Amino acid sequence: MKAYFTEVVDNQSKLLPRDVEIPKPQKDEILFKVKSTALNRGGFIVGGVMHGNPNKPSGTEAAGEIVGLGSDIKNYKIGDKIMGRVLGTDSGSFAEYALIKEYQTIKIPDSYSWEQAAAIPVSFLAAYDAVVTYGKLSKDQITLITSISSAIGASGLVISKILGAKVIGTSTSERKLEVLSSYGMDFGIRTPEQNLTKKLLDFSNGGINLVVNCLGGSVFNDAMNALSFKGIIVNVGYMDGMDNVPINIRKVHAQRYSIHGISNAFVTKDDIIKTVEGFKRDILPHLDTDNNKPIIDKVFHFDEIDQGREYMMNNGQIGKIVITL
C-alpha cells in the first residue's frame, strides 16, 4: 500500500510516499481502509514532541471502513464505519490502511461525510478535555478561546456553543474572526490588543469563566485579569513561544482560580478512555446540525498531501485541513 512518511529535508519536515506492507492488527486492534485523514501541525514541527517516526507512516487520525479485526474485538464487524486517533499502534493514518486501538474508536454517525469524520478525533477530543473535563463549562457561562482559528480552538468554539455558552475569540486576522463569527463566535478580538483585559471585562460584563489558551504565555495574565471567581485557565498550546509566565499566586488563591495543562504527550490509557467516552456521550449526539459541524478549511487529495502540509505551515487555515483518499 501507499503510505506517507515524515522526513526532514533541508531542516524542514516533508511528507514523502513509500510502498509498504499492509499492517496486521494486534488482538485489541482494528484494521481499516482509510477514506479520509487530517493534518495536525504538531506532527510537522522539526524537533517537536509529536514528530513522526521514520519507521512508520505519519498521521494521527482518520475515518474509514473496517476490513480486519483483532481477536479480542467484539463490538465491531467488517464494514463498520469508524473514526479515531491511531496513536499507540504500529501504523500511521497517512496510509491506505491503518490500525487503531478499539478504545480510541468512535462510530461515525450516518449523516457524516468521510471528510467531516476525519476532522473530528484529534481536535475535538483535545477540545473536549479543555472545555468539559478540565474547563467544566456550563450553559450561559463565557469562555475565551485564544488563537480560535486553530483546529483545537475552532473545535472548542463548536463544543462551547453546543453547551450553550458564549464564546469570545482572539486571532491576529480580521478575516478569520469574521469567518468564525458565522460559526457562532459571539465576540472577536483582534490581537495583539493593548486593552485586552478591559475588552474582555466589558464584553463579559464582569468576568469570563474559562480560558482555553491555544496561544500561550503572551495573553495569560490579560486573560487571568478578566477571569471571574473560580475561573479556570486551560493551557492547550504555545504558538507564541512564550513559555514562562509570572503569575500572582495571591490572586489565584483569593479568587479560587484553577490553571491546568492538558497535553496528550504522556496521557494514560484510562484517561484516553474517559475522554473518548465522554465525547461520545456529551458532544457527538449534538454534532450533526448545520451550526455544529466540525470546521473544515480545505480538502486535499491523498496525492497532494505534502501540498496540504505546506499550506498548513503557512498558518492560513481556519479549523481543519482534511485529506481524502
Added chain:
Amino acid sequence: MKAYFTEVVDNQSKLLPRDVEIPKPQKDEILFKVKSTALNRGGFIVGGVMHGNPNKPSGTEAAGEIVGLGSDIKNYKIGDKIMGRVLGTDSGSFAEYALIKEYQTIKIPDSYSWEQAAAIPVSFLAAYDAVVTYGKLSKDQITLITSISSAIGASGLVISKILGAKVIGTSTSERKLEVLSSYGMDFGIRTPEQNLTKKLLDFSNGGINLVVNCLGGSVFNDAMNALSFKGIIVNVGYMDGMDNVPINIRKVHAQRYSIHGISNAFVTKDDIIKTVEGFKRDILPHLDTDNNKPIIDKVFHFDEIDQGREYMMNNGQIGKIVITL
C-alpha cells in the same frame, strides 16, 4: 455577655473585652454557649483580608452547647453539642455566646473534648478543600506540605494520613519537624534548602502527587519540579510574602499539572455546604483515634485570650492555639 473585639492599637491588633448583648438568631441560625474557641492568624494581621469588624466580636470558630434555635432549624435541639465556623452571622466566636448558620454546623462526636472540637472547623475544612476537594489525594500517594506546622498544614498532615498517603513536610524549625514526625509525618525537610527539588524526588522515588503550599511563592517552582505526571499544587497561604511566581506553562501543559487557589475570602454558600458535608462524610468518622486527633499546641483561658494572640504572632506554635471558657 463578655466578648473580645479586635482593635488596632499603635498599629498592632489587640483583643480587648467589651460587655455586649447576647445576639439573637435569625431563622437559619443557632445560638450556642461557647465552651471553647480557637485563634486564626489571619484575623490579627493589620490590613489583612480577614481583619475583624469593629462592630462585632472577633473570632471565626467555636465549639459549644445549643441554647437557642432559629425558626427554620429542624435538625438540632437545645443542649446539642456543635462546632463550626461562625462566619456570615452578626456575632463572633470570642464571646460567651455566638450565632452560627445551620449549614456551617458539625455535631461533635462523643469522644471529643471541647478543646479538640474547637480546633477543628477552620483548619480542617480548609485542609479538606486542599487535600480532598482540589487535591484529590488517594491512598499511597505522596503529598508535600510546606509550612507544615501551620494550623492548616498540621490538619493537612492528619487528613493525608487518614487517607493513607505519605507526607513530606517543610519547616524552618528542626524542633517542629521532630514533633510532627510523632504525628505521622514521613519525611521532614528543614527550609530554606538549596536542593529541595532533589530531596523531594529522592524521597518520593520519582515524584510527588500533591503540594499543599502553605508557605507561598518561594518554594513553588522547587515543588513543581518534583511533581509527578498530573500533579496538583494547591495554594493555601503566602507566609513568605512572595506572591509573584514565574511558571513554565509548557511544563504545566506537557505534564498535565493543575494549580489551584482555595481562599475562603469570597467562597459561596453552595461550596461551603459541599466542604462541610464532605468533611463530615470522609474525615470526621476517622478523626477519633490517638494518631488522628487535631494537633493542639497550647490552651489559653478566655481571660488570657490576648496573650494567646501574642503567642500566635510569634510563630512558635505547632497546630492550633485553643481558648477555653
